[in-house]
Amino acid sequence: MDEQPRLMHSHTGVGMAGHPGLPQHMQDGTGGSDGDGRKQDIGDILQQIMTITDQSLDEAQARKHALNCHRMKPALFNVLCEIKEKTVLSIRGAQEEEPPDPQLMRLDNMLLAEGVSGPEKGGGSAAAAAAAAASGGAGADNSAEHSDYRAKLSQIRQIYHTELEKYEQACNEFTTHVMNLLREQSRTRPISPKEIERMVSIIHRKFSSIQMQLKQSTCEAVMILRSRFLDARRKRRNFNKQATEILNEYFYSHLSNPYPSEEAKEELAKKCAITVAQVSNWFGNKRIRYKKNIGKFQEEANMYAARTAVNAANASSHGSQANSPSTPNSAGSAGSFNMSNSGDLFMSVQSLNGDSYQGAQVGANVQSQVDTLRHVISQTGGYSEGLTANQMYSPQGINANGGWPDAPTPSSVTSPTEGPGSVHSDTSN
DNA sequence: TACAATGATTGTTT
DNA sequence: AAACAATCATTGTA
Numbered sequence: 001m002d003e004q005p006r007l008m009h010s011h012t013g014v015g016m017a018g019h020p021g022l023p024q025h026m027q028d029g030t031g032g033s034d035g036d037g038r039k040q041d042i043g044d045i046l047q048q049i050m051t052i053t054d055q056s057l058d059e060a061q062a063r064k065h066a067l068n069c070h071r072m073k074p075a076l077f078n079v080l081c082e083i084k085e086k087t088v089l090s091i092r093g094a095q096e097e098e099p100p101d102p103q104l105m106r107l108d109n110m111l112l113a114e115g116v117s118g119p120e121k122g123g124g125s126a127a128a129a130a131a132a133a134a135s136g137g138a139g140a141d142n143s144a145e146h147s148d149y150r151a152k153l154s155q156i157r158q159i160y161h162t163e164l165e166k167y168e169q170a171c172n173e174f175t176t177h178v179m180n181l182l183r184e185q186s187r188t189r190p191i192s193p194k195e196i197e198r199m200v201s202i203i204h205r206k207f208s209s210i211q212m213q214l215k216q217s218t219c220e221a222v223m224i225l226r227s228r229f230l231d232a233r234r235k236r237r238n239f240n241k242q243a244t245e246i247l248n249e250y251f252y253s254h255l256s257n258p259y260p261s262e263e264a265k266e267e268l269a270k271k272c273a274i275t276v277a278q279v280s281n282w283f284g285n286k287r288i289r290y291k292k293n294i295g296k297f298q299e300e301a302n303m304y305a306a307r308t309a310v311n312a313a314n315a316s317s318h319g320s321q322a323n324s325p326s327t328p329n330s331a332g333s334a335g336s337f338n339m340s341n342s343g344d345l346f347m348s349v350q351s352l353n354g355d356s357y358q359g360a361q362v363g364a365n366v367q368s369q370v371d372t373l374r375h376v377i378s379q380t381g382g383y384s385e386g387l388t389a390n391q392m393y394s395p396q397g398i399n400a401n402g403g404w405p406d407a408p409t410p411s412s413v414t415s416p417t418e419g420p421g422s423v424h425s426d427t428s429n
Numbered sequence: 430t431a432c433a434a435t436g437a438t439t440g441t442t443t
Numbered sequence: 444a445a446a447c448a449a450t451c452a453t454t455g456t457a
Contacts, residue, residue, distance in 0.1 A: 237453090237454085238434085238455080278436075280445085285435070287447085288447065289434095292448095
């Protein structure tokens with residue numbers, strides 16, 4: 001590729017350097033035609049080359065100086081530069097364009113997004129927020145983990161920045177060194193400023209490839225950190241007792257249709273201090289595990305049913321005795337709704353024994369009361385054995401293939417009345 | 430330490 | 444898009 005220029009360098013270099021010391025017949029160009037003479041000249045030149053290392057520094061400097069002062073030197077030098085420019089640049093010109101490396105851009109983007117590069121504080125908190133969102137956890141109880149995560153991240157960040165700085169410094173040092181060297185040599189060797197620039201850009205490219213390795217390993221470290229700290233599956237915490245109770249109360253009081261609407265989920269999430277997604281997960285898990293082994297959950301079901309029944313009974317008796325609006329817990333309308341539907345409620349319960357019961361056609365509040373009262377009946381009637389209770393629950397709640405009846409969810413049918421208020425009244429206490 | 434319980438994820442189905 | 448089913452990984456307990 002650059003064989004030609006290199007040959008030219010060495011040739012001209014030797015020729016020029018040896019110029020002051022050449023035999024006279026070479027210098028005035030008279031001995032060129034003589035074959036024996038030429039051989040002799042070449043022998044002389046070789047001899048000079050061989051002894052070049054024996055020269056003292058002063059001697060070399062003197063030769064250099066003589067060379068620089070030669071009257072033909074500037075013109076000749078320019079010509080050499082020109083020739084070199086043409087050959088070298090035309091060869092290398094093609095590969096000059098450097099398209100932005102997509103991988104490098106990807107790494108840069110990721111480092112920026114993770115808060116490793118970019119502004120210190122904003123980046124860090126943004127990453128932490130993103131992490132919080134990704135993990136889907138409640139902000140309050142894993143803030144400790146997040147601070148731990150942030151600490152580790154800033155550690156990575158610090159290493160990254162010191163390394164990056166080191167690389168940059170080394171790159172600059174090396175660049176200036178090479179530039180000085182080239183500039184120095186350019187006085188005796190045909191090196192144009194353009195070529196120096198080119199050399200610098202080559203150096204920068206080399207160093208940036210080293211930087212890319214640094215970025216890559218930093219990205220890997222961040223990914224490992226993320227998976228370690230933020231993979232919710234690894235870091236899961238059981239919900240606290242209260243949250244579990246709230247969820248279970250809702251589940252067992254809506255046993256025939258345990259599909260909370262979006263509003264209900266939001267309300268539950270709020271009450272349990274968890275996310276809506278977690279509520280959905282919980283209900284998904286609960287439904288499937290309940291269905292898989294109803295017997296196992298019998299005791300739990302009875303317990304929650306009894307508890308909710310007491311609440312329901314209290315509410316009913318209060319209503320019939322004084323017809324008072326409601327407890328402070330439940331909104332006035334919800335309370336009166338329950339009250340006014342108490343008649344329907346018992347009708348529904350009566351019809352429970354028949355096949356005509358259609359959960360979807362009954363208001364959700366009524367439905368929850370029905371679910372509750374099933375348990376009440378099972379308890380007060382002395383049906384404490386699992387088998388009897390199973391007979392109470394499963395035929396209505398779960399269809400032949402094991403799923404819940406394909407009834408519309410409360411939200412689609414009764415959301416105006418069901419919503420947060422009803423959740424509240426169902427699960428309060 | 431083994432095992433059950435449990436929250437989350439993933440892939441499939443509806 | 445939501446639900447289901449299977450599975451993973453952690454937590455709690457005997």
